[in-house]
Structures are given as C-alpha cells and as structure tokens.
Amino acid sequence: xxxxxxxxxxxxxxxxxxxxxxxxxxxxxxxxxxxxxxxxxxxxxxxxxxxxxxxxxxxxxxxxxxxxxxxxxxxxxxxxxxxxxxxxxxxxxxxxxxxxxxxxxxxxxxxxxxxxxxxxxxxxxxxxxxxxxxxxxxxxxxxxxxxxxxxxxxxxxxxxxxxxxxxxxxxxxxxxxxxxxxxxxxxxxxxxxxxxxxxxxxxxxxxxxxxxxxxxxxxxxxxxxxxxxxxxxxxxxxxxxxxxxxxxxxxxxxxxxxxxxxxxxxxxxxxxxxxxxxxxxxxxxxxxxxxxxxxxxxxxxxxxxxxxxxxxxxxxxxxxxxxxxxxxxxxxxxx
Amino acid sequence: xxxxxxxxxxxxxxxxxxxxxxxxxxxxxxxxxxxxxxxxxxxxxxxxxxxxxxxxxxxxxxxxxxxxxxxxxxxxxxxxxxxxxxxxxxxxxxxxxxxxxxxxxxxxxxxxxxxxxxxxxxxxxxxxxxxxxxxxxxxxxxxxxxxxxxxxxxxxxxxxxxxxxxxxxxxxxxxxxxxxxxxxxxxxxxxxxxxxxxxxxxxxxxxxxxxxxxxxxxxxxxxxxxxxxxxxxxxxxxxxxxxxxxxxxxxxxxxxxxxxxxxxxxxxxxxxxxxxxxxxxxxxxxxxxxxxxxxxxxxxxxxxxxxxxxxxxxxxxxxxxxxxxxxxxxxxxxxxxxxxxxx
Numbered sequence: 001x002x003x004x005x006x007x008x009x010x011x012x013x014x015x016x017x018x019x020x021x022x023x024x025x026x027x028x029x030x031x032x033x034x035x036x037x038x039x040x041x042x043x044x045x046x047x048x049x050x051x052x053x054x055x056x057x058x059x060x061x062x063x064x065x066x067x068x069x070x071x072x073x074x075x076x077x078x079x080x081x082x083x084x085x086x087x088x089x090x091x092x093x094x095x096x097x098x099x100x101x102x103x104x105x106x107x108x109x110x111x112x113x114x115x116x117x118x119x120x121x122x123x124x125x126x127x128x129x130x131x132x133x134x135x136x137x138x139x140x141x142x143x144x145x146x147x148x149x150x151x152x153x154x155x156x157x158x159x160x161x162x163x164x165x166x167x168x169x170x171x172x173x174x175x176x177x178x179x180x181x182x183x184x185x186x187x188x189x190x191x192x193x194x195x196x197x198x199x200x201x202x203x204x205x206x207x208x209x210x211x212x213x214x215x216x217x218x219x220x221x222x223x224x225x226x227x228x229x230x231x232x233x234x235x236x237x238x239x240x241x242x243x244x245x246x247x248x249x250x251x252x253x254x255x256x257x258x259x260x261x262x263x264x265x266x267x268x269x270x271x272x273x274x275x276x277x278x279x280x281x282x283x284x285x286x287x288x289x290x291x292x293x294x295x296x297x298x299x300x301x302x303x304x305x306x307x308x309x310x311x312x313x314x315x316x317x318x319x320x321x322x323x324x325x326x327x328x329x330x331x332x333x334x335x
Numbered sequence: 336x337x338x339x340x341x342x343x344x345x346x347x348x349x350x351x352x353x354x355x356x357x358x359x360x361x362x363x364x365x366x367x368x369x370x371x372x373x374x375x376x377x378x379x380x381x382x383x384x385x386x387x388x389x390x391x392x393x394x395x396x397x398x399x400x401x402x403x404x405x406x407x408x409x410x411x412x413x414x415x416x417x418x419x420x421x422x423x424x425x426x427x428x429x430x431x432x433x434x435x436x437x438x439x440x441x442x443x444x445x446x447x448x449x450x451x452x453x454x455x456x457x458x459x460x461x462x463x464x465x466x467x468x469x470x471x472x473x474x475x476x477x478x479x480x481x482x483x484x485x486x487x488x489x490x491x492x493x494x495x496x497x498x499x500x501x502x503x504x505x506x507x508x509x510x511x512x513x514x515x516x517x518x519x520x521x522x523x524x525x526x527x528x529x530x531x532x533x534x535x536x537x538x539x540x541x542x543x544x545x546x547x548x549x550x551x552x553x554x555x556x557x558x559x560x561x562x563x564x565x566x567x568x569x570x571x572x573x574x575x576x577x578x579x580x581x582x583x584x585x586x587x588x589x590x591x592x593x594x595x596x597x598x599x600x601x602x603x604x605x606x607x608x609x610x611x612x613x614x615x616x617x618x619x620x621x622x623x624x625x626x627x628x629x630x631x632x633x634x635x636x637x638x639x640x641x642x643x644x645x646x647x648x649x650x651x652x653x654x655x656x657x658x659x660x661x662x663x664x665x666x667x668x669x670x671x672x673x674x675x676x677x678x
Contacts (some may be wrong), residue, residue, distance in 0.1 A: 002486055004489065007489045007490065007509050008484070008667060009487070010510065010511070011484065011489065011510070011669055011671065012664070012668055013511075013513050014510070014511020015474055015511065015664060016474070016672045016675060016676070017511075018511065019473075019474050019475060019676050020675060020676070022459045022460060022463070022475065023460075023463070023582070048648075066352075119495055212369070252596060253595070254594075255596055300675045318591075322521070322522070322595070325521040326521070
C-alpha cells in the first residue's frame with residue numbers, strides 16, 4: 001500500500017493538472033469504467049429486440065384487451081415489493097447507451113404541465129363512490145396554487161371536470177412547449193390490501209402489472225396504428241428519457257417520504273418504465289404518478305382528508321422544485 | 336512543502352453562508368458571507384465605512400445595500416455588484432490572515448479555495464478572475480476533497496460537506512477524484528431555511544420574523560430524530576413578543592435534507608469497488624456548518640445500517656475543516672506548482 005506521502009504527492013499532481021485544465025479551458029477528464037461501456041453493435045442488437053418486444057406489447061394495449069370496468073381487476077403484480085431506500089427501479093432488461101451528460105445541454109425549467117388524469121370519465125371508482133377524476137383534479141389545482149410563486153409557468157391540461165383524450169393532453173403539453181409533464185393518476189388493484197405508490201416514465205416493460213395499468217390508462221388514446229412506428233422510435237431516440245427518469249426519481253422520492261408519515265403501510269413500488277401514451281407522445285421529460293390506490297379502503301379514507309391531499313400536492317411541488325434546482329445546477333455546470 | 340518568509344499560504348472555504356480562512360501564519364477566521372454598501376450619505380456617515388463585510392454588514396443591514404453574493408456555493412452570475420461583493424469578502428479574509436493592502440507587494444499570497452464538488456469550469460474561471468489583485472497564485476479544489484485531504488482520509492472514505500448552499504460529496508479512493516466520485520446537491524442549509532420558513536408561516540401566520548432570525552434559531556436548535564427538548568422561540572405577533580413552539584417544524588425542516596443526502600450517499604457507495612464498500616461505509620465523514628445539526632450523524636449511520644452497516648462521524652471542527660484542508664494543500668504544493676497557477 002502506498003504511503004500517505006506518496007498518495008498526497010499523487011493527489012497534488014491531480015490538483016495542479018486539474019487547475020491548469022481549468023485555466024486552459026480543458027474539460028476535466030472522466031474515468032470510464034470498462035464494465036459500463038456498451039459496444040455499439042451490442043446496443044443496436046439489444047434495442048432492436050426490445051423495440052420488437054414493446055411493439056408487440058403495445059399493440060396488445062391498443063386493442064383494449066384490458067379490463068374495462070372503472071375499478072379494474074388487475075392481476076397481482078409479479079414483482080417483489082421494495083419498501084426502503086434507495087428508490088427502487090423496475091425496468092425491462094434493456095441495455096442503453098451512457099446517459100447524456102446534462103452538462104452538454106444546459107437546461108432550465110420554464111413551463112410545467114400538470115395533467116390531472118381522466119375527467120368526464122371517472123377513472124377508477126372506490127367502493128365509497130370516490131372517483132379518480134376528482135382526486136386528480138383536486139391535487140392538480142392544489143399543485144398549481146403551490147407553484148404559483150415558482151419561477152416557472154404552471155399549466156393544467158384541465159381545471160374542470162371535462163373529458164380530454166390522451167392525444168389532446170399530449171398536444172396541449174407539446175403546443176405549450178412544456179419542459180416537464182406530470183400526469184397524476186390514482187390506481188386500483190387487487191388484492192384490496194395493497195396500498196402502493198408507483199411512478200412511471202417512458203420505456204419498455206415486461207412487468208404484467210405495468211402493462212396492464214398502461215393498457216387501462218391508454219384506453220381511447222386517440223392515436224392510430226399508423227402513428228406507432230413514430231411513437232415507438234421516439235422512445236429510444238429521445239434523449240429526454242434520461243431526464244424523465246431523473247424527474248421521476250425526484251418526484252417519487254419526495255412523495256414517498258412525505259406520505260409515509262401519515263400512511264406508514266404505504267408500499268414503495270418505486271420508479272418504473274411503461275409505455276403510457278401520454279409519456280410516449282409528449283416531447284419533454286414526462287412522468288406519470290399513481291399517487292394511491294382507490295381499491296384500498298384505508299387509502300380512500302386518507303384521500304378524503306383535505307390535509308392528506310394537500311400533503312401530496314406539497315410533496316409534488318417540492319419534487320418539481322428539486323428537479324428544477326438540479327437542472328439549474330447542471331445548467332451552470334454546462335454554461 | 337516550500338514556504339518562505341515572503342509568501343503566505345492560505346486555505347479559504349468560500350461558503351454561501353459563512354466563509355473561513357486558515358493561514359500559514361496561524362490565523363484562522365470565519366465570517367458571515369455578507370457584504371453591504373451604505374445606501375446613502377446618511378448611512379455612510381453613521382457606519383463610517385465605504386463597505387462592510389460579515390457580521391458588521393449584517394448588524395447594520397437596514398442602512399446598507401446588503402448582498403449575500405454566493406448562491407449554492409458559487410458566485411451569482413450576471414451581477415457585477417455580487418462579483419464585487421465576493422472580492423470584498425476575499426480581500427477581507429486575506430486581511431484577517433494578516434495581509435494588509437500595503438504589504439501585498441511584499442508577500443506573495445498563495446491561496447487554495449474550496450468550491451462545490453460539481454463546480455463548473457466557467458464558475459472556476461470566474462472565481463480565478465475575481466481573485467486577481469487579491470492573491471498571487473490560486474488553486475481551486477472541491478470542498479469535500481479539501482476536507483478529506485486535511486484529515487488525511489485519502490483512501491476508503493466518503494466526505495459529505497454540508498454547507499448552506501450545497502451538500503458536496505466526494506469518495507476518496509487514493510486518487511484524485513473524478514466527476515464520478517463527486518456529487519453536489521442543492522439540499523443543504525438554505526433548503527432547510529426555506530422549508531422552516533414555510534412551515535412556521537403555515538402554523539403561525541401572524542408571527543413576524545426575518546430570515547436572519549430564523550437562521551439564528553436554526554443554528555441554536557436544529558435537530559433530527561426525537562426532540563430532546565422543546566424548541567421555543569420568541570417572535571412578535573401583532574407587535575407583542577410571543578413565545579412560539581417550533582419543535583415539529585424544526586424537525587421536519589431539518590429532516591427534509593436527509594432523503595436526498597442518503598440517496599446520493601447510496602448511489603456513490605454503489606460505485607465503489609464491491610470489496611471496499613464496507614470500508615467506505617465505515618468511514619463516512621460529515622463536515623460543513625449544516626453537519627452541526629444535532630443527531631445528523633446518527634441519522635446517516637442509521638441509513639448506512641440499511642446498506643449493511645457503517646458509521647458516520649462529524650469532523651472535530653466542521654466550520655474550519657474545509658479551510659484547514661485547503662491550507663494543507665497550499666502548504667504541500669511546491670513553488671513550481673504555484674508558479675504554474677499564478678494570476
């Protein structure tokens with residue numbers, strides 16, 4: 001083992017070299033671990049297979065094979081529940097290139113589009129009669145209020161109980177050049193004892209639960225089969241996937257830690273990928289959160305509590321701010 | 336390594352809230368990172384100075400154009416006044432270390448300045464420019480790295496330097512840390528202030544208090560975990576001094592930084608070679624003013640227990656750990672190194 005003196009000498013050489021690079025405007029070198037390198041041919045082969053897989057899965061979705069009742073009878077998820085830090089991530093085994101370094105493209109958050117799920121159609125319905133559309137709208141409105149003083153514009157896809165197709169939601173976000181799209185939903189699943197928090201960003205999945213959920217939420221998407229090629233290509237070529245993942249992780253972590261206080265049995269299902277239409281069609285980082293389960297009576301009771309809904313909105317607002325801050329830091333880095 | 340009578344080595348921790356200097360002359364000082372200029376002739380007559388720095392500026396703030404020129408550990412961009420304020424802070428610190436403007440030409444000042452772990456090339460270049468006329472040679476190092484160097488925690492250690500503007504992470508693996516070994520989070524002291532302000536205003540909407548009062552409360556009473564005592568502070572309500580209990584608000588606000596810090600710690604630990612992860616987990620070092628929050632090390636240790644066990648400790652002197660480490664670097668660097676980095 002080298003002596004402290006030798007190590008210090010090596011470190012000093014690093015400091016001087018680093019500072020000379022700063023003076024000369026040379027980028028600090030990055031250690032690339034061999035294990036993380038993905039050969040191009042391997043990436044192309046794997047992503048090709050994954051696109052094929054997703055294509056099949058999503059066509060199934062489009063044919064509406066999913067349960068159509070408002071309180072869907074989704075099969076129990078075939079994944080292991082994870083309830084502790086770090087935020088678990090469930091993603092189809094897809095190798096992908098190194099994430100794009102944020103520093104290469106300084107980004108800021110100027111416009112956030114909040115999408116309260118459903119409207120007109122009730123979405124999931126609890127036994128007590130509580131409807132998903134009302135919860136998502138309530139939280140969306142709270143979130144807009146909480147973010148009023150934020151240094152970015154906040155827009156809602158709907159601020160009343162009105163029907164919007166998924167395509168219209170996507171168009172709204174794209175036309176307003178949103179920098180972040182957040183779709184709020186409330187889950188419903190069997191068995192009714194489950195109370196889970198799940199956050200999604202766009203990507204393939206082989207998790208039957210996620211596919212089932214996506215198929216329910218994608219119902220009446222407004223997209224035709226001719227759009228599929230473009231839609232599917234987007235998933236893989238869009239750099240925004242990494243940003244969506246970063247936003248999803250931040251929002252999920254904030255929400256889970258906040259809700260866990262009043263809802264100690266809340267299960268952390270983590271950040272996942274799934275082919276939701278609103279996540280595929282939007283051109284900005286996009287996240288879909290299933291904030292609770294209307295199938296669980298205890299969560300329904302919590303959702304009827306105004307303070308609990310306010311806490312959800314507070315956590316989401318804080319998550320958005322945190323994500324915006326992380327962009328600011330990255331933007332400085334790259335500027 | 337090499338130091339002559341005509342040179343002075345200094346280590347500076349330029350912080351968003353406080354800045355400290357440790358000098359080879361033995362001087363050590365910490366100041367509030369505030370600068371103020373008298374707003375008018377009357378103010379100038381009263382304060383009897385053209386510019387005030389540190390506590391002096393804070394105490395006289397009603398009469399001053401007061402600046403806190405650092406944001407998230409770096410200079411605010413696009414404001415000449417803030418850049419000037421940073422220069423005043425640096426000049427003041429160097430002065431405290433014993434270098435008076437008139438002796439500047441006789442003594443060479445070699446300064447190592449700590450910056451956030453993920454500080455950016457442009458920010459570093461700006462800071463170097465700002466140091467012109469204040470120091471003769473400058474090296475910029477990441478704050479947690481400076482802490483590690485000062486403590487000689489060079490191998491199998493994770494330093495988390497939690498200041499006001501940023502929490503900076505650096506894994507030490509016996510080599511000069513790369514970008515992948517380091518991380519900067521905005522979740523630090525200022526984020527706690529913001530949260531605390533919001534929570535107190537929600538619960539006591541009529542209470543009147545300033546951010547400066549709130550920061551004083553936090554410095555005295557901050558904690559995570561179970562409260563050992565109630566936090567009762569005095570704030571005017573409709574002009575009448577009133578005692579309010581902010582125990583829960585203090586706890587919630589302080590604990591708000593734990594999830595992102597623990598999450599980032601986990602991410603960095605996972606990047607360490609598997610056979611060394613346990614060693615690093617057992618050598619997590621907390622530094623910076625915000626590490627003084629009571630119970631923080633225990634909370635981080637608890638988080639480590641979920642990763643297989645580990646230990647977090649707070650450095651002996653969190654406020655000076657960064658500047659002391661920077662001074663150690665300054666003293667160890669050779670004259671030829673310093674010449675390469677002269678301004």
